[in-house]
Amino acid sequence: MVGNNLKPQAKTIEFWFDFGSNYSYLTTMRIEQAASSLGVTVLWRPFLLGPIxxxxxxxxxxxxxxxxxxxxxxxxxxxxCQKYGLAWKQPTNFPRASVLPLRVALSGADESWVAEFCRQVMTTNFVDDQDVDSTDVIRSILDRMGLPSEQILAAALSDKNKLALRHQTEAAQAKGIFGAPTFFVGYEMYWGNDRLDDALQYASSNNG
Amino acid sequence: MVGNNLKPQAKTIEFWFDFGSNYSYLTTMRIEQAASSLGVTVLWRPFLLGPIxxxxxxxxxxxxxxxxxxxxxxxxxxxxCQKYGLAWKQPTNFPRASVLPLRVALSGADESWVAEFCRQVMTTNFVDDQDVDSTDVIRSILDRMGLPSEQILAAALSDKNKLALRHQTEAAQAKGIFGAPTFFVGYEMYWGNDRLDDALQYASSNNG
Known part of the structure; x- marks a missing residue:
């Protein structure tokens, strides 16, 4: 039977982040591998931290x-960064504006490329020390990834998607989010990269 | 030879805390055992977080x-608390005033009873949900520990010790402390119970 009560629910973790947030950088670079090793799927939840x-x-x-x-x-x-084996350069501009890459990440949140896109944007900000709220920079990332950059940018810049990012940010506030990264596993909220492993353990044990 | 350059330096960690701080509770309950297992000595550094x-x-x-x-x-x-196996009750009064127990802890910072005294005060605040800035409560803790309570209270309430707590708080601010718990290993500062293990590892490897 499909949809009966015995059907296992997917083990998931919501990852709420902003590309301007340095602690979100740590999580972005390691969450997919850490989640995957526990059989947990990451739900990418880009939002704007500034309005909060x-x-x-x-x-x-x-x-x-x-x-x-x-x-x-x-x-x-x-x-x-040394602990996690990640490259690091203190940004000369902090916090960097990030509305364009957030719009792209939200528009592509369910696409297979979202995790790698997010890592590329974070690396651009926190390793290459480049501004990320730039069409040229984001197009260049998408091109390097072999993706249809113009099509993705057009979708990201549509009125519908712009509104979706505003709604996502309002949803973050309504959920009680006050910083980034923040994780949700069901109704359980975890704040900070330091809580990623606890949140993943809970997601992994919470097998529906 | 005594005092020559080959004499090993003690491995130490400075633990800066306030009894009103809930994350300092977590550290207070576990630092002595964690430090001891790595051969590190805890230097107790009570200070007032409020003025900061x-x-x-x-x-x-x-x-x-x-x-x-x-x-x-x-x-x-x-x-x-569940993770660390610690009892916990959300205080009905937060943050609790803590100047008296801080004065006692500072006055006794180098005494063998300081660690147990601090655990007792933290338990009174965060498990028994009782105010700790009370002479009766503090005297009762000292009595239970078999210590000369009147003598300790008199030393804690001396003008010299009151001034010492003010100086300790000024020293905290001068060191860049902005919250509690904070650890120093040499000049390296670590903030938060989440960094205790990193700080201890560094103290342990930093063997003079």
Whole structure:
């Protein structure tokens, strides 16, 4: 029978992220492999963190607003990248605007290329130290991946998809998201790359 | 020869904490055992987090000021305590004032009883859900531990020790501390219970 109660549910984890977020970089680079090894599927949930920060009265990242925390974060990032074996260069522009790549990632969230696209964008920001909210940069990433860049950009820039990113960001706020990365496994929320393994363990054990 | 350059330096970690800090609770309960298993000695560094928050323009904990983050933190604490096998009750009063137990912990920071005293105070706050900034409560903890409570309280409440806690808090700020728990291994700073194991590994490898 199809659709009966005994049908196993897929083990999934929602990964809410913004390309401007440095801790989302750590997760983006490692989540697919970590999830796959536990039989968990990643649901990519790009959203805009800036409007959520604005609801707290913040015009930019707390890592910019709080000087001591900001200075610490760059040391922490260097150590974390070393721990995970990831390349790292502190961005000269932080937090970088990311609305265009977020629109592309949202438009392609269910496509097979989304994970690699996200890794490429993150690497462009946090390793190559290049701005990512640029049509040329994003087209170049899509081209390198052998994808139909003009078609993907047109879909990303459609009114429907622009509205979808606004709705995604409102959904993030409604879910209680206050930073990135954030994970959901069912109704359980986990904040921060430091909680990825706990969230994956829960997703893996939560086998429907 | 005593004091020559070949004398091995002790492997140490500085543990900066406030009894009102819930993530400091997690660390307080597990640091001594974790450090000891790696041959690392804990240097207890009680300080007042409130005056540091005030320098950011915050009148209380960010877990109170940011509603979404606050709601998340209590779920995270319940999961973290389960992970570490620690008892937990969400405090009905948060963040609790803690100046008296901090004065006692600072006055006794080099005494053999400091670790157990700190665990008792944290348990009183985060398991028994009792206020800890009370002479009766602190005296009772010291008495239960078989310590000369009146003598310890008198030392804690001396002008010299009160001033020492103010200086300790200023030192925390000068070191760039912006939250608790924070660890120092030499000049390397680590923030958060999530970084305790990394800090201990570094302390352990840093064998002078």
């Amino acid at each position: 920060f604005k609801t707290f009265g913040w015009e930019t990242s707390p890592f910019v607003l709080q000087k001591a925390k900001g200075e610490y974060v760059w040391k922490d990032m260097a150590r974390e | 928050f005030k320098t950011f323009g915050w009148e209380t904990s960010p877990f109170v000021l940011q509603k979404a983050k606050g709601e998340y933190v209590w779920k995270d604490m319940a999961r973290e």
